[in-house]
Amino acid sequence: MTVKSMKDYVGVSRDRVENFNGKQLVYVSWDHHLLFASPFLLCLPPETPFAELVSGPLTALVQPDPDAAAVDWSAVEWLKDNAPFTPDFSRSLAANGIGHKDQIRFRTPGLNALLNAA
Amino acid sequence: MDMKATKKKLGMKERYRALTRDLGWESSYQDKDAIFPYVNYEGIKVHDWDKWEDPFRLTMDAYWKYQAEKERKFYAIIDAHAQNNGHLNITDARYLSALKIFLQAISPGEYAAHKGFARAGREFPGVGTQVACQMQAIDELRHAQTQIHAMSNYNRYYDGFHAFADARDRIWYTSVARSFFDDAMSAGPFEFMIAIGFSFEYVLTNLLFVPFMSGAAYNGDMATVTFGFSAQSDEARHMTLGLECIKFMLEQDPDNLPIVQAWIDKWFWRGFRVLGLVSTMMDYMLPKRVMSWREAWEIYGVENGGALFKDLARYGIRPPKGWDDAEKAIDHMSHQFMLGLYQWSFGTSFHSWIPSDEDMDWLSAKYPDTFDKYYRPRWAHIKKLKAAGTPFKNYGLARLCQCCQLPSVFTEPDDPTLTCHRETVYKGEKYQFCSDGCKDIFDNEPEKYIQSWLPMPALFSELGGDVGAWMNWVSLRDGDDNGDYDGSTDQKHFNEWRGLATSNL
Numbered sequence: 001m002t003v004k005s006m007k008d009y010v011g012v013s014r015d016r017v018e019n020f021n022g023k024q025l026v027y028v029s030w031d032h033h034l035l036f037a038s039p040f041l042l043c044l045p046p047e048t049p050f051a052e053l054v055s056g057p058l059t060a061l062v063q064p065d066p067d068a069a070a071v072d073w074s075a076v077e078w079l080k081d082n083a084p085f086t087p088d089f090s091r092s093l094a095a096n097g098i099g100h101k102d103q104i105r106f107r108t109p110g111l112n113a114l115l116n117a118a
Numbered sequence: 119m120d121m122k123a124t125k126k127k128l129g130m131k132e133r134y135r136a137l138t139r140d141l142g143w144e145s146s147y148q149d150k151d152a153i154f155p156y157v158n159y160e161g162i163k164v165h166d167w168d169k170w171e172d173p174f175r176l177t178m179d180a181y182w183k184y185q186a187e188k189e190r191k192f193y194a195i196i197d198a199h200a201q202n203n204g205h206l207n208i209t210d211a212r213y214l215s216a217l218k219i220f221l222q223a224i225s226p227g228e229y230a231a232h233k234g235f236a237r238a239g240r241e242f243p244g245v246g247t248q249v250a251c252q253m254q255a256i257d258e259l260r261h262a263q264t265q266i267h268a269m270s271n272y273n274r275y276y277d278g279f280h281a282f283a284d285a286r287d288r289i290w291y292t293s294v295a296r297s298f299f300d301d302a303m304s305a306g307p308f309e310f311m312i313a314i315g316f317s318f319e320y321v322l323t324n325l326l327f328v329p330f331m332s333g334a335a336y337n338g339d340m341a342t343v344t345f346g347f348s349a350q351s352d353e354a355r356h357m358t359l360g361l362e363c364i365k366f367m368l369e370q371d372p373d374n375l376p377i378v379q380a381w382i383d384k385w386f387w388r389g390f391r392v393l394g395l396v397s398t399m400m401d402y403m404l405p406k407r408v409m410s411w412r413e414a415w416e417i418y419g420v421e422n423g424g425a426l427f428k429d430l431a432r433y434g435i436r437p438p439k440g441w442d443d444a445e446k447a448i449d450h451m452s453h454q455f456m457l458g459l460y461q462w463s464f465g466t467s468f469h470s471w472i473p474s475d476e477d478m479d480w481l482s483a484k485y486p487d488t489f490d491k492y493y494r495p496r497w498a499h500i501k502k503l504k505a506a507g508t509p510f511k512n513y514g515l516a517r518l519c520q521c522c523q524l525p526s527v528f529t530e531p532d533d534p535t536l537t538c539h540r541e542t543v544y545k546g547e548k549y550q551f552c553s554d555g556c557k558d559i560f561d562n563e564p565e566k567y568i569q570s571w572l573p574m575p576a577l578f579s580e581l582g583g584d585v586g587a588w589m590n591w592v593s594l595r596d597g598d599d600n601g602d603y604d605g606s607t608d609q610k611h612f613n614e615w616r617g618l619a620t621s622n623l
């Protein structure tokens with residue numbers, strides 16, 4: 001049963017991709033960097049090259065973290081669907097298989113200023 | 119024709135019978151199922167509605183008299199509060215943030231509870247149940263009204279109170295409470311009773327109201343304290359109704375047990391997420407604190423909740439599934455949530471602030487295993503950013519949980535350094551969650567939760583990402599209602615007015 005109801009009941013997804021005017025949502029999260037209270041929510045065209053997501057909104061958003069300047073984007077470890085993932089920086093989100101509301105994570109082993117400070 | 123009045127007065131018990139059970143009748147023109155169409159589809163089996171006992175045996179006439187008396191006292195004190203500059207007697211205007219969140223997120227919940235009980239009273243066939251629901255519906259309406267009236271005096275002097283209804287409907291941090299009630303109100307009458315009558319009123323209400331009302335008393339807010347007293351006797355009745363209802367379901371048929379247990383699991387977790395707001399008020403927003411969130415949890419969660427579930431064990435009920443995950447979150451949730459509120463404070467209709475050194479020492483003492491290790495370094499860094507003239511604002515917005523609708527600020531139950539990531543694919547579409555508890559609820563009834571209206575995605579789907587337009591739409595006045603308390607109009611006004619009242623300058 002997909003919902004407790006008196007008769008057949010089918011819902012309509014509120015946040016389906018058609019409602020985002022040609023764009024899609026992407027969530028990005030920096031593992032173990034919890035100065036940022038939650039994964040970032042970005043709204044971008046699926047044609048955005050992955051490199052642009054990184055050099056544009058992502059680089060700007062992570063600035064307040066003391067580790068930000070030391071991040072070597074060519075060396076970070078990526079995850080998608082909570083599994084290891086190797087993005088092609090030159091290709092688009094869509095071509096990288098990054099769909100609407102997907103969660104991208106990245107790891108920077110060794111960088112952890114705010115955790116080691118204690 | 120004249121009726122001869124009976125001289126003899128009825129006793130309590132007879133009176134109760136006459137004014138409740140005797141008001142019911144057996145239908146003859148219409149089929150019972152047509153009159154009460156919603157009572158069977160949830161799968162709860164009831165064999166004898168007369169087994170429903172109201173331990174208070176309260177009748178409508180007596181109820182009316184008590185409530186009117188309380189109302190008179192309440193409004194007398196509220197008037198006195200307004201006439202005696204009650205708005206200056208609070209410890210500090212930072213306290214008002216707790217009040218603003220309460221007014222925007224919780225008071226509308228009272229109104230939602232009113233609607234829900236009015237509906238449940240119509241949908242249940244038992245007369246005792248109908249009357250009890252009717253009284254609670256009126257109580258909850260009164261709670262919404264008296265809370266709004268109690269806080270309205272502050273609206274004349276401070277920011278963030280003026281548009282609580284818009285905040286309730288549209289802003290993001292209120293949607294945890296709003297979706298809690300919407301979920302309950304769109305469920306069947308029995309689930310509604312478990313959600314509100316049992317889970318909210320019985321298991322969680324003490325964690326919500328006791329700390330909040332004591333917080334008001336500790337911080338000189340007589341208006342809110344008065345409301346608390348006026349609602350207290352109602353709450354005792356509501357708790358009893360919730361417990362009565364769950365025992366009734368369990369005693370009526372053994373097949374009801376798994377259904378009831380699943381609802382307890384669900385509504386405990388949903389309620390626990392609403393308490394995220396409360397934990398933050400207790401640990402961060404009260405200038406004079408009552409007790410820490412951890413201490414409140416020990417008393418009202420572990421002790422009282424533990425005793426309750428021990429008592430229900432004889433029916434085969436076990437503690438809610440999320441109980442252990444909840445325990446693991448207690449020493450983290452208020453910090454995680456307050457860090458979020460601070461970095462998104464450009465979008466809140468209340469102020470937040472960086473805890474002072476003194477506050478942080480209090481937090482280390484109350485949370486010796488977690489605060490210094492995980493949270494103090496973040497606050498220290500945020501303080502540094504502010505001192506450097508680059509105060510921390512997170513314009514990345516947040517991933518909201520498809521179920522509880524909170525930003526995913528919570529970490530893995532066993533790793534406080536890592537955000538909890540849970541997702542599911544339903545009918546080809548991806549959904550994100552803050553926890554296993556929330557994901558389980560979705561997986562049980564996906565057709566319901568795929569429809570959730572999530573405030574942050576809506577900023578993009580409905581307003582094209584225009585934050586200014588969003589602020590207008592939620593009635594948030596940029597620069598007045600939002601942002602850091604330090605430098606706010608509330609701070610400036612409070613200090614000036616208090617200075618005038620307490621010195622000759």
Ligand SMILES: [Fe+2]
Nearest residue numbers: 228257258261
């Ligand atoms: Fe209430």
Ligand SMILES: [Fe+2]
Nearest residue numbers: 319352353356
């Ligand atoms: Fe209540």
Ligand SMILES: [Zn+2]
Nearest residue numbers: 519522552556
């Ligand atoms: Zn959630």
